[in-house]
Amino acid sequence: MSSKEQGLHLVLEVWRQKGPEDAGRFESYVLDSVSPDNSFLEMLDQLNEKLVKEGQEPVAFDHDCREGICGACGCVVNGQAHGHEKGTTLCQLHMRSFPNGAKLVLEPFRATAFPVLRDLVVDRSAFDRIIQAGGFVSVSTGSAPDANLVPVAKDNAEKAMDAAACIGCGACVASCKNSSAMLFTSAKVSHLALLPQGQVERERRVAAMVAQMDAEGFGACTNTQECEAACPKEISIENIARMNREFFKAKLKRL
Amino acid sequence: MAESKKTGGATTAAPSGNAASQAPKGTLDGRCPKGPIADRWTQHKFELKLVNPANKRKYEVLVVGTGLAGAAAAASLAELGYNVTVLTMHDSPRRAHSIAAQGGINASKNYKNDGDSTFRLFYDTVKGGDYRARESNVHRLAEVSGNIIDQCVAQGVPFAREYGGYLDNRSFGGAQVSRTFYARGQTGQQLLLGAYSALSRNVGAGTIKMLTRRDVLDIVVVDGKARGVIARNLVNGKLERYGAHAVLLCTGGYGNVFFLSTNAKACNVTAAWRAHRRGAFFANPCFTQIHPTCIPVHGDIQSKLTLMSESLRNDGRVWVPKKAGETRPGADVPEDERDYFLERRYPSFGNLVPRDVASRAAKQVCDEGRGVGSTRLAVYLDFRDAIQRLGKNAIAERYGNLFQMYEKITGEDPYRVPMRIYPAVHYTMGGLWVDYNLMSNLPGLFVLGEANFSDHGANRLGASALMQGLADGYFVIPYTLGGFLATEPLGSKVSTDHAAFAQAEAETKERLQKMLSARGKRTVDSFHRELGILMWDHCGMARNDAGLRRAAGRIAELREEFWKNVNVPGSGTELNQSLEKAGRVADFLEFAQTMVHDALYRTESCGGHFREESQTPEGEAQRDDQNFSHVAAWEFTGIGEKPALHREELSFEYCKPSQRSYK
Ligand SMILES: Cc1cc2nc3c(=O)[nH]c(=O)nc-3n(C[C@H](O)[C@H](O)[C@H](O)COP(=O)(O)OP(=O)(O)OC[C@H]3O[C@@H](n4cnc5c(N)ncnc54)[C@H](O)[C@@H]3O)c2cc1C
Ligand code: FES
Numbered sequence: 001m002s003s004k005e006q007g008l009h010l011v012l013e014v015w016r017q018k019g020p021e022d023a024g025r026f027e028s029y030v031l032d033s034v035s036p037d038n039s040f041l042e043m044l045d046q047l048n049e050k051l052v053k054e055g056q057e058p059v060a061f062d063h064d065c066r067e068g069i070c071g072a073c074g075c076v077v078n079g080q081a082h083g084h085e086k087g088t089t090l091c092q093l094h095m096r097s098f099p100n101g102a103k104l105v106l107e108p109f110r111a112t113a114f115p116v117l118r119d120l121v122v123d124r125s126a127f128d129r130i131i132q133a134g135g136f137v138s139v140s141t142g143s144a145p146d147a148n149l150v151p152v153a154k155d156n157a158e159k160a161m162d163a164a165a166c167i168g169c170g171a172c173v174a175s176c177k178n179s180s181a182m183l184f185t186s187a188k189v190s191h192l193a194l195l196p197q198g199q200v201e202r203e204r205r206v207a208a209m210v211a212q213m214d215a216e217g218f219g220a221c222t223n224t225q226e227c228e229a230a231c232p233k234e235i236s237i238e239n240i241a242r243m244n245r246e247f248f249k250a251k252l253k254r255l
Numbered sequence: 256m257a258e259s260k261k262t263g264g265a266t267t268a269a270p271s272g273n274a275a276s277q278a279p280k281g282t283l284d285g286r287c288p289k290g291p292i293a294d295r296w297t298q299h300k301f302e303l304k305l306v307n308p309a310n311k312r313k314y315e316v317l318v319v320g321t322g323l324a325g326a327a328a329a330a331s332l333a334e335l336g337y338n339v340t341v342l343t344m345h346d347s348p349r350r351a352h353s354i355a356a357q358g359g360i361n362a363s364k365n366y367k368n369d370g371d372s373t374f375r376l377f378y379d380t381v382k383g384g385d386y387r388a389r390e391s392n393v394h395r396l397a398e399v400s401g402n403i404i405d406q407c408v409a410q411g412v413p414f415a416r417e418y419g420g421y422l423d424n425r426s427f428g429g430a431q432v433s434r435t436f437y438a439r440g441q442t443g444q445q446l447l448l449g450a451y452s453a454l455s456r457n458v459g460a461g462t463i464k465m466l467t468r469r470d471v472l473d474i475v476v477v478d479g480k481a482r483g484v485i486a487r488n489l490v491n492g493k494l495e496r497y498g499a500h501a502v503l504l505c506t507g508g509y510g511n512v513f514f515l516s517t518n519a520k521a522c523n524v525t526a527a528w529r530a531h532r533r534g535a536f537f538a539n540p541c542f543t544q545i546h547p548t549c550i551p552v553h554g555d556i557q558s559k560l561t562l563m564s565e566s567l568r569n570d571g572r573v574w575v576p577k578k579a580g581e582t583r584p585g586a587d588v589p590e591d592e593r594d595y596f597l598e599r600r601y602p603s604f605g606n607l608v609p610r611d612v613a614s615r616a617a618k619q620v621c622d623e624g625r626g627v628g629s630t631r632l633a634v635y636l637d638f639r640d641a642i643q644r645l646g647k648n649a650i651a652e653r654y655g656n657l658f659q660m661y662e663k664i665t666g667e668d669p670y671r672v673p674m675r676i677y678p679a680v681h682y683t684m685g686g687l688w689v690d691y692n693l694m695s696n697l698p699g700l701f702v703l704g705e706a707n708f709s710d711h712g713a714n715r716l717g718a719s720a721l722m723q724g725l726a727d728g729y730f731v732i733p734y735t736l737g738g739f740l741a742t743e744p745l746g747s748k749v750s751t752d753h754a755a756f757a758q759a760e761a762e763t764k765e766r767l768q769k770m771l772s773a774r775g776k777r778t779v780d781s782f783h784r785e786l787g788i789l790m791w792d793h794c795g796m797a798r799n800d801a802g803l804r805r806a807a808g809r810i811a812e813l814r815e816e817f818w819k820n821v822n823v824p825g826s827g828t829e830l831n832q833s834l835e836k837a838g839r840v841a842d843f844l845e846f847a848q849t850m851v852h853d854a855l856y857r858t859e860s861c862g863g864h865f866r867e868e869s870q871t872p873e874g875e876a877q878r879d880d881q882n883f884s885h886v887a888a889w890e891f892t893g894i895g896e897k898p899a900l901h902r903e904e905l906s907f908e909y910c911k912p913s914q915r916s917y918k
């Protein structure tokens with residue numbers, strides 16, 4: 001059978017959990033005629049249409065933009081956050097990259113700080129609280145000077161942009177054996193530390209964000225670099241090194 | 256009130272009747288200031304009443320939505336001292352659809368020294384909108400555009416820079432100056448993260464109460480004023496009441512009425528439609544923008560369409576085979592058998608004609624059977640000549656990430672074979688009617704961003720939606736909201752025990768229960784897809800009287816079937832994504848009829864609204880200024896009932912309407 005014409009045959013093992021209190025379990029589903037042109041989420045849509053027609057409840061999963069930018073989607077596919085393709089969110093992963101007959105095991109992004117709400121949906125609000133602790137420049141509307149008053153070296157602007165490209169999906173946490181949020185937090189710390197606008201609050205920011213990160217129950221970084229490998233935006237772990245430097249500088253100043 | 260009107264059940268009432276010649280029930284006043292256009296906003300700000308700083312926290316404000324408009328408004332109002340509560344259906348404010356904007360944001364900074372000015376941006380926007388926008392609003396937008404860039408830079412938005420460290424600009428359609436600021440292909444993301452950081456700062460400081468995973472399902476009106484909302488907690492299904500002195504809807508556009516669009520999946524009309532059902536007028540709903548360069552539809556399971564930035568038309572050449580039914584791969588079709596139809600029809604603008612013109616031309620060649628690819632609903636966007644002329648590296652530098660995205664989705668390498676593109680629904684210019692203060696006709700209900708109808712007329716220029724959302728949020732509402740609240744008695748409390756809250760909650764509950772108990776045979780998506788195809792075929796790129804009438808009839812039938820035959824599994828007391836979708840589709844099914852009605856009513860062609868009956872001998876859009884130089888704002892009169900028309904006359908003192916020509 002040519003999978004191009006007939007579509008793929010897939011065996012899915014999907015984590016099903018009714019709510020935060022439910023223990024949860026894997027359930028198996030067989031799906032046929034999956035077009036190789038479909039995205040991974042469209043494959044899940046197809047599964048859900050089938051489940052609903054059979055009188056079962058569909059698999060809950062978060063998603064929205066379906067073009068790799070909102071950071072809403074994501075689950076672990078065969079042990080890898082967002083699946084096997086490098087630099088790709090789950091919504092951008094296409095079924096043509098799977099062989100016919102593939103067996104796919106789907107689990108939510110697991111971490112103590114990311115409680116499962118249902119099936120593949122987790123609560124990532126801890127990320128928001130890290131930003132609320134200090135991931136900003138304190139400038140109220142109306143008080144900004146002319147935009148070209150402060151030049152920013154192109155190189156720094158580019159580096160800041162590399163870090164700012166983080167979509168807050170949580171793959172870094174899910175792929176880390178310690179459930180560390182260092183890549184996420186350091187991306188924001190770096191983005192602002194690299195720009196002149198971020199200098200005034202530089203030390204306070206890193207101290208507050210790291211404290212919040214710890215309070216949320218994220219683990220420590222032991223440098224296994226899984227986060228960088230899983231990151232759909234290929235955020236570099238250089239940011240973690242930079243955050244560590246920033247953090248120690250801040251600590252020294254405060255002591 | 257009829258039962259169906261309360262619960263959203265079906266009625267079979269005749270839909271649009273003789274929309275084409277509908278007499279207005281009333282006229283609307285946009286309450287624009289008078290005087291020279293350049294002084295109006297300044298004068299107006301001065302005349303607006305102020306709320307004493309110490310009293311601001313006594314006023315409660317609800318902001319629905321955390322896109323550019325909502326996040327900017329919430330942060331700015333909290334900084335002023337108002338008591339702000341924000342609701343969003345997303346799991347985090349940073350997920351709002353604004354995040355997906357690619358190309359850039361306009362501002363008349365004139366950093367390029369190429370002749371830009373407030374007046375030029377104003378003029379380009381009014382003309383680009385095909386003379387269907389309010390001059391006063393657009394001028395204000397142009398005036399504050401520069402402040403937006405200042406604010407964003409101060410927040411740390413990493414805009415593109417030149418080697419000297421100063422801000423870079425790029426060109427966009429519909430303008431002859433370079434005024435578009437950008438952050439790679441992720442401008443919306445960076446602007447939203449800037450607004451989100453301002454919002455987050457206030458949440459951290461306790462000056463904003465932020466509630467996520469809350470779906471606003473109704474607007475509560477007490478004694479003629481908007482006083483709150485009913486929201487469903489999406490995690491546990493509980494209905495919650497929120498009261499306030501003012502409600503700001505920043506809930507985005509309704510492009511997903513077409514099912515397939517470039518919008519994020521959850522974009523919806525629900526909050527706006529529910530406000531409409533409670534009395535807010537819906538203005539120009541038929542003004543939708545179809546973007547010419549999107550990746551074509553590939554199959555039945557497809558869930559959304561992906562935009563390929565309009566910047567590609569700078570170097571790509573658009574063509575189809577001359578012969579209908581051509582089967583050779585694009586690269587094998589010899590030069591003399593290719594029709595570069597945009598260059599042929601519009602020699603002076605060529606591949607860079609505005610969005611609406613390019614989209615319609617692509618549709619025409621596909622209608623002639625000359626479309627390409629397996630579905631024949633695509634045209635080529637070919638970089639062969641540009642690669643030959645400039646080299647592969649130069650093209651990769653300019654468009655590398657877009658080429659990569661294209662390859663990811665289609666599995667084809669655009670360096671070797673021409674891209675296939677087709678127009679797709681992208682943006683909605685229509686929305687809730689608002690006056691110059693961004694207040695709807697319902698006192699206390701303000702509407703910001705894509706959800707309102709205000710600034711883009713019948714066609715939006717590229718890079719102007721981000722500008723408008725942030726203008727509304729950072730620089731307009733902080734002034735105009737105060738003007739309204741200052742007239743509200745100090746110390747007045749909004750109680751959610753009021754009968755209006757109980758009633759709205761009961762009606763919402765009943766509607767949800769009705770969807771859950773239908774237990775029919777069709778999934779929510781199957782209804783949405785069918786509605787989408789109907790709208791695309793009859794109320795999409797080209798519209799005509801007969802087709803619109805057919806659509807109106809079929810929408811009514813589909814809506815009736817929905818309530819009887821939809822299958823929504825699960826219960827209302829848990830996280831239930833099928834139920835969330837069902838509610839949105841139910842509202843789209845009601846809204847679609849108003850949209851079709853508006854399209855039937857407006858027998859002229861203008862901007863994105865092309866009525867086949869109204870074209871020039873060359874097949875271009877023909878406006879009818881005599882009869883349609885007005886905003887059509889519709890009042891809800893019942894589901895499937897003919898809405899009542901309220902007209903706001905438009906006058907053009909500074910930009911004289913002319914026929915757009917790109918030949
Ligand atoms: C692919 C793409 C690219 C684009 N590129 C550009 C560009 O380069 N330049 C440009 O100027 N414009 C661009 N646009 C248009 C622009 O992005 C949007 O018009 C703009 O971002 C809309 O912002 P908004 O704040 O009005 O709404 P949105 O960003 O859509 O936010 C809506 C908010 O409302 C919330 N919401 C909606 N309904 C409910 C409800 N019932 N209950 C609770 N919350 C609700 C959502 O959660 C969200 O927070 C692009 C659009 C698309 C689709
Ligand atoms: S759905 Fe937005 S990143 Fe995947």
